[in-house]
Amino acid sequence: MENTITNIIEKYNNDPLRLMDILIDIQENFGFIGNDAVKEIALALNMSEVDVEQTITFYHFLSTEPRGKYAIYLNNSVVSIMYGQKTIKATFEKEVGISFGQVTADGSIGLFDTACIGMNDQEPAAIINNHVFTKLTPYRVREIVKSMRQGKDMDELINESYGDGKNHLPSLKSMVSSNIRRKGMVLSDNYVYGSVTKLMLPNLSPEAVIQEIKTSHIRGRGGAGFPTGLKWEFCRRAKGDNHFVICNADEGEPGTFKDRVILTEKPELVFEGMVLAGYAIGSDEGILYLRYEYRYMKEYLEDVISTMLKNNLLGSNIAGIDGFNFDIRIQFGAGAYVCGEESALLESLEGKRGEPRDKPPFPVEKGYLNQPTIINNVETFATAVRIVENGGEWFTQFGTEDSTGTKILSISGDCLFPGVYEVNWGFNVNDMLDMVGAYDVQAVQVGGPSGTLIGPDEFHRTLGYSDLSTGGSMIIFGMQRNLLQDVVLNFMEFFIDESCGSCSTCRNMPHVLKNKLEKIINGKGVKGDLADLKEWSKVLNASRCGLGQTAANPIISSLKNFRHLYENLLQRDKEFDQGFDLITSVQRSCKYVKRVPKFHPIE
Amino acid sequence: MSNLVKFKIDGTECMAEKGSYIVDAALENGIYIPTLCNMPGVKPKGACRVCSVRINGRLMTSCTTPVSDGMEIESNSADILDLRKAIIELMFVSGNHFCPSCEKSGNCELQALGYRYKMMVPRFLYDFPVRKVDASSPKIIKDQNRCIQCKRCIKTIKDEQGRSLFAFHKRGHDLEVILDQDLGKKITEELADLAMKNCPVGSIIKKEKGFEQAIGRRMYDHQPIGIEDK
Numbered sequence: 082m083e084n085t086i087t088n089i090i091e092k093y094n095n096d097p098l099r100l101m102d103i104l105i106d107i108q109e110n111f112g113f114i115g116n117d118a119v120k121e122i123a124l125a126l127n128m129s130e131v132d133v134e135q136t137i138t139f140y141h142f143l144s145t146e147p148r149g150k151y152a153i154y155l156n157n158s159v160v161s162i163m164y165g166q167k168t169i170k171a172t173f174e175k176e177v178g179i180s181f182g183q184v185t186a187d188g189s190i191g192l193f194d195t196a197c198i199g200m201n202d203q204e205p206a207a208i209i210n211n212h213v214f215t216k217l218t219p220y221r222v223r224e225i226v227k228s229m230r231q232g233k234d235m236d237e238l239i240n241e242s243y244g245d246g247k248n249h250l251p252s253l254k255s256m257v258s259s260n261i262r263r264k265g266m267v268l269s270d271n272y273v274y275g276s277v278t279k280l281m282l283p284n285l286s287p288e289a290v291i292q293e294i295k296t297s298h299i300r301g302r303g304g305a306g307f308p309t310g311l312k313w314e315f316c317r318r319a320k321g322d323n324h325f326v327i328c329n330a331d332e333g334e335p336g337t338f339k340d341r342v343i344l345t346e347k348p349e350l351v352f353e354g355m356v357l358a359g360y361a362i363g364s365d366e367g368i369l370y371l372r373y374e375y376r377y378m379k380e381y382l383e384d385v386i387s388t389m390l391k392n393n394l395l396g397s398n399i400a401g402i403d404g405f406n407f408d409i410r411i412q413f414g415a416g417a418y419v420c421g422e423e424s425a426l427l428e429s430l431e432g433k434r435g436e437p438r439d440k441p442p443f444p445v446e447k448g449y450l451n452q453p454t455i456i457n458n459v460e461t462f463a464t465a466v467r468i469v470e471n472g473g474e475w476f477t478q479f480g481t482e483d484s485t486g487t488k489i490l491s492i493s494g495d496c497l498f499p500g501v502y503e504v505n506w507g508f509n510v511n512d513m514l515d516m517v518g519a520y521d522v523q524a525v526q527v528g529g530p531s532g533t534l535i536g537p538d539e540f541h542r543t544l545g546y547s548d549l550s551t552g553g554s555m556i557i558f559g560m561q562r563n564l565l566q567d568v569v570l571n572f573m574e575f576f577i578d579e580s581c582g583s584c585s586t587c588r589n590m591p592h593v594l595k596n597k598l599e600k601i602i603n604g605k606g607v608k609g610d611l612a613d614l615k616e617w618s619k620v621l622n623a624s625r626c627g628l629g630q631t632a633a634n635p636i637i638s639s640l641k642n643f644r645h646l647y648e649n650l651l652q653r654d655k656e657f658d659q660g661f662d663l664i665t666s667v668q669r670s671c672k673y674v675k676r677v678p679k680f681h682p683i684e
Numbered sequence: 685m686s687n688l689v690k691f692k693i694d695g696t697e698c699m700a701e702k703g704s705y706i707v708d709a710a711l712e713n714g715i716y717i718p719t720l721c722n723m724p725g726v727k728p729k730g731a732c733r734v735c736s737v738r739i740n741g742r743l744m745t746s747c748t749t750p751v752s753d754g755m756e757i758e759s760n761s762a763d764i765l766d767l768r769k770a771i772i773e774l775m776f777v778s779g780n781h782f783c784p785s786c787e788k789s790g791n792c793e794l795q796a797l798g799y800r801y802k803m804m805v806p807r808f809l810y811d812f813p814v815r816k817v818d819a820s821s822p823k824i825i826k827d828q829n830r831c832i833q834c835k836r837c838i839k840t841i842k843d844e845q846g847r848s849l850f851a852f853h854k855r856g857h858d859l860e861v862i863l864d865q866d867l868g869k870k871i872t873e874e875l876a877d878l879a880m881k882n883c884p885v886g887s888i889i890k891k892e893k894g895f896e897q898a899i900g901r902r903m904y905d906h907q908p909i910g911i912e913d914k
Contacts, residue, residue: 129843131851131864138854417855434852439730439748582833582852582859585732589774592857593808617808620770623736623743660809 085110086118090125097126098450100136100432104143105373105413109211113147139434139581141195141416142373149184149191151229155207158197158335159571160493160556164204165218172219176226190229196418196575197335198374201493201556202260202500210235211376213257215244246346252381259342260500263516265487266467266479267343267350267460268503274349275394277470278356282400285469290361291317294465296473298485303329303421303458304528304552305627309465312455315445317362319453324364326355326407327449327456329426330371333418334529335575336554339489340459341375342501347463348385352409354462356399357469359407362455367409370426373416382411418579422626423456425581436583437626460489460553480506484545488553492517494526495559510540510549519557524564524643529554530572531631533638534564564639565646566602572635573598580628587629590620594636600660606651607658614640691755693737706746706757707735716910717759718768718797720884721834722747731835734771734797738764765801772797773806780815780829781885787894788886790902794832795885796909821868823876824890826850831861831887841879843867849875861887 089106093099103122107114114137123130137143142154155161155170174180177190184191200206203215212235214225228238236254243249244258261268282290295310316324328351332340343351355367371378386409389395397406412430414420420429424438427449448454457465464486468476477485484506490513493499497518504513514522525540527533528551535542535549542549558568573595582588597614600606618633640647652658664680671678689702693715700709705728707717720732730745737746738758746757758764775781775794783789815828837850838861849871853862871879880890899905 127845127847129847129849129851129864129867131853131862131867132848134862135851135853139852434855439728439745441749577857580856582854582856583729583731583835585734585771585775585832588833588857588859589778592811593774593777596809613807617770620767620774623733623767623771625730625733625745 086121090122095125097128098432100126101415101429102412104137105415108143112149112152113144115145119145136432136434139417143415147184147188150189151209152191152193153207153209154193154195156198156200156205157194159568160201160336161204161206162567162571163494166205168219169205169217169222172222173226176223195416196578197333199332199338199341200257201336201338201491203258208374212239213255213377215256215258248345250381252384253378255377259345261342261346262498262500263502263504265503267463267487267489268347272350272467275353275392277466278353278394279400281469282360283402287317287361287363290357290469293469293473297468297476299461299464299468299476300546301458302460302464302488302552304334306546306550309457309461312445313358313361316453316455319446321452323366323452324362325449325452325454326358326362326364326367327426327454328355328367328369328459328462329421329423329456330369330459331414331421331426333372333421334531334552334554336493336526336529336556337491337552339491339501339553343459343463343489344378344382348382349389350463350466351459352386352389353394354465355409356395356407357465358455358457358462360405365406365408367407368430369409369411370414370430371411372414376413379411419581419628422628425626426456427454434581436581439625481545483547488544490555491553492555492557494557495519495522496557506545507543509543510535513555514540514557521560522557523560523562524558526556527551530575530635531627532634534635534642536642539642564643569635569639570598570602576632580632584624584629586620587624587632590617591632594618594633598636601647601650604650604652605658605660605662607655608651611640611647689751689753691751691753691757693757694760700751703750706737706749706751709751710746714911715759717746718800718910719747720793720797720832721836723836723840723882726839729835732771732832734768736764736767769801769803772801773803773808775832777806777808777810778813779831780812786830786886787889790899790905792886793884793909796904800908800910818863820865821863821871823871823873824879824888826863827887827889828860830885832885833859833861834884836882836884837861837879837888840882841875
């Protein structure tokens with residue numbers, strides 16, 4: 082065992098900046114990162130043991146305790162629950178004989194909850210030893226557990242058909258489906274990979290590439306919407322020994338899965354976009370930061386990279402341009418939503434906890450390894466290729482004035498055809514619901530938990546940076562759903578689980594708000610509680626990053642648009658209620674000391 | 685003189701060296717902005733958020749934001765004062781801070797800020813979390829009940845090889861600052877003193893020295909934290 086740990090550490094040159102890769106490799110080889118491993122890493126990297134552990138304990142998929150020969154991570158996000166996650170969870174617990182959060186005594190099977198794994202269009206889904214199992218049913222769960230009991234290989238557990246599109250390829254062999262239901266310029270099949278790099282780049286200056294991007298007015302597709310052309314220009318002008326191109330493929334916003342589809346079906350386009358960016362800003366190194374949930378794509382994406390190397394679309398003197406060298410490597414996260422925030426992503430890339438950095442300085446000036454760095458979304462890079470191919474001016478004919486081009490939406494929830502749809506910006510919500518076959522809709526969550534929850538009287542609104550801004554996550558809720566109990570509470574729990582904890586506001590406030598929300602849901606709320614929720618939420622504006630600043634959005638937007646749901650739960654005859662229930666508390670404490678409480682009626 | 689920039693805090697004209705952080709620049713001009721996680725000479729992290737001010741409509745931490753020419757800073761408006769008070773209250777309800785029985789009482793910055801911001805009863809419900817006390821080191825006690833996760837010990841308490849004695853553990857609402865079991869056993873007298881001194885609350889206490897300085901003779905027993913505003 083020691084030898085292998087030594088080998089893994091040496092594989093990454095005893096480099097503390099590669100601590101994440103070291104930890105992931107050890108976790109995969111041994112199923113956990115034990116005391117011995119921590120000691121050895123600490124010694125080799127000249128760190129204290131707690132310093133190594135602080136990175137391990139930050140990430141959901143890293144563990145200092147064994148997670149089992151088969152580690153099962155079942156998605157507990159809202160759409161998974163809508164599609165029967167509770168039954169699936171109960172079936173796993175019954176068949177395996179343990180509760181979630183535990184590992185069987187023989188160390189064979191571990192059961193764990195996990196946040197949205199990017200499979201909202203094929204829930205309930207689970208990750209088992211880096212393989213994604215979609216559309217789980219109780220029968221299938223029994224079958225899977227039986228195979229595990231027999232000690233079968235992972236390949237033998239995958240006895241279903243593979244998903245659509247490229248998921249059947251030998252390097253993928255995945256049960257995931259791409260479910261592309263509407264194609265635009267990014268998802269279309271009319272682009273010949275490498276043609277922009279080979280035919281156009283040799284005749285374009287880096288400034289000319291940036292100019293086309295600026296003319297197109299494209300804004301970042303990850304959600305924040307910063308103008309891409311400006312970002313590239315700032316970075317090109319920033320002084321540094323090296324410049325870096327980072328592709329943010331950490332899509333963790335519950336309900337979004339379009340980056341997974343783009344990377345499955347159009348990885349060449351994404352990598353070519355990174356090459357263009359590298360040429361534009363003067364960089365020779367690109368990194369794809371891929372969320373660990375998509376680890377199953379590793380071999381496939383590495384194959385694509387090596388094919389591009391062979392074809393001179395990556396590597397040295399690309400497309401015959403003297404001195405233009407650019408390589409791409411893949412580095413993984415390990416389960417942390419906050420790492421989608423660009424500066425937290427950089428920390429993670431440098432082997433640390435994913436805590437967002439203070440800004441300024443911005444990454445375009447001091448990013449990865451303190452060098453000028455651009456970080457763009459998967460979709461932004463893919464779109465950039467089509468912009469350079471056809472010109473920035475051409476691009477502006479799609480979409481609206483302030484939101485040019487197309488947007489790829491991840492649509493899921495209560496609709497007939499969940500999947501990925503590429504539409505022009507300016508699409509309205511009513512059309513979207515008709516497009517996906519969604520009827521009797523109570524609400525739509527636009528932009529994931531950090532976005533807005535809207536009701537039918539706002540379905541006329543349009544998607545765009547100045548109206549309904551979205552990174553692509555659209556979750557539809559039918560009339561049968563209990564929005565406060567099933568949606569808002571679930572989202573608040575998500576934010577509590579995913580906070581890095583660095584800011585006192587984001588560490589403490591969501592928990593306080595959740596308690597208040599539960600008080601209302603439990604029928605103990607009074608009118609003043611609604612005012613408190615609204616007022617207290619403002620404290621989160623003092624947080625460093627977008628996660629903290631938006632962590633109260635599920636409550637704020639439901640309070641604004643579905644106030645009647647809250648008001649219906651309030652006690653009308655009371656001005657004050659501290660939320661304490663004597664009878665429940667006595668019952669609970671009696672249970673621990675095995676006594677039966679006796680209650681006397683109050684006169 | 686070219687290194688000086690002019691800026692305003694709540695309308696008051698100020699001047700400071702270019703690139704200095706707002707919190708320091710304010711102090712030079714006789715204006716106090718409260719801090720908890722910040723320490724002079726140590727790279728700031730903006731963890732506690734108590735020093736939040738408003739610039740161009742956005743809340744920023746004054747310990748991490750450098751002043752620039754013409755900057756207009758809003759610091760002592762009613763809503764920012766209440767925000768700071770709410771942040772302090774949140775820290776009180778999220779831990780177990782029982783001042784009368786705490787060795788650090790009177791030298792505690794959190795307690796002192798509670799007084800300065802006239803905290804009576806927190807608006808939030810007490811959480812009363814179950815937290816541990818680590819007394820495994822021969823020289824110090826790490827009491828998680830009182831920790832406010834400011835990171836000051838993580839940033840400043842290192843051994844001669846530069847290794848941190850303290851580090852974060854887990855994340856979010858479960859976040860803790862823990863002591864390295866191995867290095868904690870070998871901690872020197874000087875480092876133990878420094879650890880207790882650098883902790884703004886009573887989470888790091890030197891064994892058998894907690895009450896060396898009598899209550900009543902401590903820093904904030906005689907004067908409030910910070911300076912009086914002009």
